[in-house]
Amino acid sequence: MKPKKRIKLFDPVIDDQEQISVKKVLDSHFWASGAGTGSVQKFEQSFSKYVHSKSCIAVNSGTAALHLALSMMDIKNKEVILPSLSFVSTAHSILYNGGIPKFAEINPDTLCLDPHAVEDVITEKTQLILPVHFAGLACDLNSLNILAEKHGIHMIEDAAHAAGTSYNDKKIGSHSELVCFSFHPAKNIATPGGGAITINSQPESIEPLLKSKRWCGISNRKNSIYDVDQLGWNFYMNEFSAAIGIEQLKKLEKNNKKRKEVAKRYFAEISLAKKMPLDLNSSYHFYWIRVKNRTKFMGEMYENGVETGIHYKPIHMMTLYRRKEHLPTTEKVAQEIVSLPTHPNLSEEDVTTIIKLVNKFSN
Ligand SMILES: Cc1ncc(COP(=O)(O)O)c(C=O)c1O
Structure with a gap:
């Protein structure tokens, strides 16, 4: 459903x-x-x-x-x-x-x-x-x-x-x-x-x-x-x-605390080896994972009601910046990286849904 x-x-x-x-x-x-x-x-x-x-x-x-x-x-x-x-x-x-x-x-x-x-x-x-x-x-x-x-x-x-x-x-x-x-x-x-x-x-x-x-x-x-x-x-x-x-700043600590709770669950429950580390000093603007079959994975997530993103296509691969530079780690990461939501509008149930879908479609 x-x-x-x-x-x-x-x-x-x-x-x-x-x-x-x-x-x-x-x-x-x-x-x-x-x-x-x-x-x-x-x-x-x-x-x-x-x-x-x-x-x-x-x-x-x-x-x-x-x-x-x-x-x-x-x-x-x-x-x-x-x-x-x-x-x-x-x-x-x-x-x-x-x-x-x-x-x-x-x-x-x-x-x-x-x-x-x-x-x-x-x-x-x-x-x-x-x-x-x-x-x-x-x-x-x-x-x-x-x-x-x-x-x-x-x-x-x-x-x-x-x-x-x-x-x-x-x-x-x-x-x-x-x-x-x-x-x-x-x-x-x-x-x-x-x-x-x-x-x-x-x-x-x-x-x-x-x-x-x-x-x-x-x-x-x-x-x-x-x-x-x-x-x-x-x-x-x-x-x-x-x-x-001014209003957003008043809520920042509380909202970042919620983001950290989401990140804690992703870190503990997502069964991928390559994922964002757990560091409670982070603001967790988003949570990144690395998957092999990214296009298919993101398509499946979307079909099942979850938006994900790519942050980023490396800048040195953009036409304006393209030169002879080769950055193997950046290029490898950029092929696999997917961003997951951490915003405080997520319910516990949303987070459970995301984790289940990630574990199902990333392998
Ligand atoms: C790492 C980074 N630097 C700079 C910017 C630019 O910020 P803005 O969109 O407010 O101009 C962004 C925004 O997406 C960003 O993610």
Whole structure:
């Protein structure tokens, strides 16, 4: 018998509070401001307090966060090391800023950058390491930091999947100079569109610079009078996203706890050898498994009412990025990887259904 309702891969968890806050913004007629006042400022303060960063600026997507953060690092004609198993924005942020993406291999157990592989591709042109906390599991930041310090290079984290993830007992967002988050509707903090950069080094000078760049380079503004002393973009967050983000943040710990419960069951009950490890510091944005017969498997899951996904086709295999590079581990993983839902709208029964179907169709 087919289930009545399809189980979605991603699904924002909302209640009355989001509805009330959206209505308030609607009625206020104050919907957006490049100056980032109102709910945007409140969201920034709450998020910064939550992750224990020195400061935070909110933007309109994770892509904008990466674009803006990398614009602070002078990467023109310099190399930036990143994993290929990520959303294309990670690499686009390098091209937007005139840099050269250098893909490094991942660890097959965590699917995060392998520090040894990173060291292998460091050259005198390397300016930055850009790790991705894949599916919410924290990268080996200690080893990457040691490398960065040894070679005198910077690190910016792509934490799009990692809202609520901890590393060394500190939240992701509090470690590196700049850390980029996404609040896309599929993410653990879901908004209609949003992102943030947390700042942990020289906030007094970096924050005003980032704020200016996020609003077309506007500086020295007094009411209607202002100057523009650098190039910037229209990257500021709107009030609706900020108001929803404030409510989503209040629920993040509770919702991530539910995601961890789902992951615990997948880890214990899915009878596949290759699957996401159990690490209760992870935000479990999704849960990955590796199967041999992926197209057939995903088709069977869909036929039986469960949406699954592929995160990701490797970036170095996209036409725009294709070069001679060969990344055997990434390519092998990418042929087999399937994402399963972890969102807190799943019932116990949904999770049982997913586990039974995975065990039936993956072998
Ligand atoms: C790893 C990663 N980086 C960056 C982004 C970009 O975020 P956004 O969609 O908010 O622009 C995403 C979003 O899917 C992502 O998964």
